[in-house]
């Protein structure tokens with residue numbers, strides 16, 4: 046028998062079809078059995094969509110196909126901000142895509158945050174509502190003299206649409222000018238500060254795991270290490286080819302691959318954008334808690350206990366950060382470290398040890414609205430989360446479910 050090894054190899058080489066592994070009868074009737082819905086991508090969007098579908102119709106046979114051994118997009122590799130947009134970012138978005146589009150996107154993000162807190166216990170996902178801040182430097186792109194006017198404009202426009210909690214019959218404002226707090230927080234070179242009490246922070250991978258467990262408990266199947274290579278829609282549904290032994294048939298297919306969307310559907314307006322992060326060792330007497338944005342959201346940081354998590358600086362090297370590579374780059378990491386020492390930590394602070402550095406892949410495009418569409422009969426997509434998928438995913442899921450049959 047032992048000698049059979051090389052003979053087997055030779056025959057396999059000469060006649061590849063002879064030795065193709067076949068699936069068993071039992072596998073055929075379970076893992077490979079025809080599905081009602083197949084979702085590609087086990088990130089927030091894929092999982093929230095499975096969650097919505099299975100709660101609407103518990104009879105549905107749903108499978109999520111995920112290329113990684115664990116979810117391998119941005120959902121477990123982000124900064125865990127539960128945010129909906131800072132003042133300068135939203136003012137920029139009005140210019141980029143108009144007031145109505147900005148409003149619609151912010152409402153989706155705000156409602157998404159409410160949905161997360163409704164479905165999961167805060168302790169399950171380490172949800173803390175410390176609030177979100179935006180920092181402004183005197184000589185920055187944003188004209189600080191406009192801050193109060195912009196805050197008033199956004200509060201008037203957004204509060205009734207988002208329906209913030211009411212006090213004395215009036216919706217609470219979303220943003221306030223908290224410049225007076227800068228000294229207490231210890232920042233350098235910062236001249237103005239805006240604050241929103243409605244933003245929070247969480248442990249992103251705990252949210253992914255909680256969603257995974259919630260959908261699996263309802264019978265949703267998740268196949269990891271399964272990469273979709275191509276799909277073909279036909280009269281009865283869609284045939285999906287993966288790296289597995291047999292194709293999978295489904296009535297409907299949903300693509301939730303965000304930054305990787307072009308790999309399966311080249312015509313989509315989604316480009317990958319790498320986001321890089323670093324985390325320090327604990328910093329004794331770290332002066333702040335909360336999530337912080339700077340430079341229209343291109344820099345962001347938060348506390349994780351008494352450690353600092355800092356990310357961004359993609360605008361320092363746009364060209365090379367348009368990638369799905371999960372390496373970190375020296376240029377961006379050095380820029381983040383310089384930002385930490387020159388802006389975040391009090392003057393004269395000792396440089397903390399950097400304990401972790403990582404990156405993840407976001408999905409960006411010409412505007413910051415998600416693409417929620419039927420691409421061809423029975424094939425849908427929900428992609429382009431524009432760097433804010435934590436908040437927006439639950440509502441993107443509800444919207445794509447409205448398009449699908451269930």
Ligand SMILES: Cc1cc2nc3c(=O)[nH]c(=O)nc-3n(C[C@H](O)[C@H](O)[C@H](O)COP(=O)(O)OP(=O)(O)OC[C@H]3O[C@@H](n4cnc5c(N)ncnc54)[C@H](O)[C@@H]3O)c2cc1C
Nearest residue numbers: 086088090112117118119120123124126273320405434435
């Ligand atoms: C460093 C960083 C920091 C961020 N910080 C924040 C933040 O603080 N707050 C916030 O709201 N957002 C943040 N984001 C963005 C947020 O993480 C994303 O918007 C969100 O995770 C997108 O979720 P998704 O489900 O659309 O995509 P993903 O989580 O990327 O999931 C897509 C999945 O599809 C899989 N896949 C791809 N192709 C295939 C294929 N052919 N076959 C099978 N599977 C496939 C991938 O492996 C992946 O798991 C950050 C992103 C990064 C990178």
